[in-house]
Every structure is written in structure tokens, then in C-alpha cells.
Amino acid sequence: MFYREAGQFRTSYAQDSQILPLRQDRIGMAILLVAAALIPFVANAYWLSAILIPWLILSLVALGQNILMGYAGQLSLGSAGFMAVGAFACYNFILRVPGIPFVAAVVLSGICAALVGIAFGLPSLRIRGLYLAVATLASQFFIVWSLDKFAWFKNYDPAGVITAQKIMILGHDFSSPREKYWVVLVFVLVLALLAKNMARGSVGRGWMAVRDMDVAAEVTGLSLLRTKLQAFAISSFYCGVGGALFAFAYLQTVEPSAFTIELSFRILFMVIIGGLGTIMGSFLGAGFILLMPIFLNVFFHAVFGKSVDASIASALEQIIFGVMIIAFLIYEPLGLARLWQLTKERLRLWPFKH
Helix, strand or coil, rough: CCCCCCCCCCCHHHHHHCCCCHHHHHHHHHHHHHHHHHHHHHCHHHHHHHHHHHHHHHHHHHHHHHHEEEEECCCCCCCCHHHHHHHHHHHHHHHHHCCCCCCHHHHHHHHHHHHHHHHHHHHHHHCCCHHHHHHHHHHHCCCCCCCCHHHHHCCCCCCCCEEEECEECCCCEECCCCHHHHHHHHHHHHHHHHHHHHHHHHHHHHHHHHHHHHHHHHHCCCCCHHHHHHHHHHHHHHHHHHHHHHHHHHHHHEEHHHHHHHHHHHHHHHHHCCCCCCCHHHHHHHHHHHHHHHHHHHHHHHHHHHCCHHHHHHHHHHHHHHHHHHHHHCCCCCCCCHHHHHHHHHHHCCCCCC
């Protein structure tokens, strides 16, 4: 009864093609947006800096990875490498272009990552599956090695750990956790809206045609070259913007060691657990991967306290976390987004059984 479509009539194509055609979805989204805007007034600095900001940034990167894997069906293991491109590009734009706005530097860093993504996406025209995953994995190592090898990217800093510049927008220094959260939130909301519109339009239909059967898509006149490279470029753009925000709003340093292969695998797990081919799944998967270890740590400290050695408790947390991931993939391989979809379907019928 809470999620009934009965009585909600649509009398034009524009109404039928809305992003949120149901009244309940629009109300729910409005509540989420208001809550997201008001969270900084109730959350402390730790929650903002250590949990909410990285969750939003990693959700954005997972969204870019989901565009490539979930919608276009192209396996990739180099997302952290493209994040590194965005982080170092943003640093160098601000360093070497006097007076460049921070927003422009972030967008240009995303474009730089997109160009690199196109270069490493060229093998997708000849190889697919695990072979493509290995090729993109090579891009991860090559990008990190290049940024570490050539000192120009690090402004010839011998230490290799560079402090990120201040986030300056319209002459204001966004230095507090609350202000950084709002900057990240605006970027994430805008890019998530763009991704939603691309996924439900002709661009998304082209991606899904290539994902489902690329030979049939090419026979019908769809250009595999343009569609695949477009998916790599847009995905890398999202990763590049996420990398710039990751360095400037979260780490506050720019260093190649922050963008390791482990981060690429974490982003991959976020996409798989959240749900391939869904926008919401990227946010849900990032929340699961990021927040579940913290929850397990708090739970073990509350239950066992100091009676269990810290190293043993940490090992148990990792084991339980791994078992949860395996069990979840066995019982719900379509991810958390599928659980949300099933919940909405049940709400359409509740309290009736049929």
C-alpha cells in the first residue's frame, strides 16, 4: 500500500519519461537530499572526514566503474590508476595555471583521465573478458610507475609525498570537514544525475547492446569503436574526478602509493556487491565495503573489549567480512540493488500476499 502505482496517471511522454515517475520515489529522493544537506550540522568531524566524504568519493568512482562493467560489459581493473591520473592532473593544473578555479581543475583532471582511459581502452576492440581485465590491470601498474618515475608530476619533490593545495572556490577556502563534504556532495549529485540520464538514454542503450551481444549490435549499425571507447572515456572521467576529490578532500596529499591495486579491487567489489548496471548499487556497494569493517570493529570492541588480543580480533573481523561477501554473492548475486528492488515490489502488495 505504501508503494502503489494505482491512481498516478501520466498523460504525456514527458511525464512517462521522468527519472522518478512515481510520487513515492520523488518524496523519498527529496527526503534523502534534505538529509544529505543537513547531515553536516549533526555529524562530527570524524564522521565527515573519515566516513561520509570517502563514502561519497568511492561511490562516485564505483559509479564510473559500473558504467564500464555493468552497462558496457567491459572488465577493468585499473580504476585506481585513473584516479591517480585525476589526482596528479588536478595538482599540476592548480600548480602551473595561475588562478585556475578548483572546479575547472577537477573537470580538466577528469578529461585527462578520460584521454588515458581511451588509450588503454583500445585493446577492448580486439580482446574481451579476462584478457581485457589483464590489459587494464597493466594500465594500473604503468600509470602508478610513470607518476612515481617522472619527477615533473610531483614538482620534483624528493620526498614524493605532496601536500594538496587548498580547495578555493569563488575566493573562499573550503577547509573545514563540513565545507569539504558539501563540495564533494555537489560533484557526486551532478555526476550521478548525468550518469542516470546517460544510462536511460540512447547512450546507455548502446552500452547495453554491446554488453549483451556486441556482434549483433555491430550488425544493426552500432559502432563498437565509438561505443566501447566512449564507455572507457566516461568511466575514466568519473574515476579521474573521484581521484582529484580523493586527494584534495580526503587524503589532503597527492602520492602514487595511495592508488594501489588494492584500491582497484575494493572498487571492483563495491560494484559487484552493490549490483552491476545500477546507479544506486554503486552507493550501496561503497557503503557496504567501507562501513561493514568499521561496524565489525565496533562490535568486537563492544562484545569482547580487551579480553581478546587485538591481532586476533582484527583477523576475525577480516574473516567474517570475507565470509559475508561470499555468502552474499551466493544468495544474492545481483547485489544490494536487487534487494532494494525486491523490497519495493513487496511494498506494492503489502499487506496482501498477492
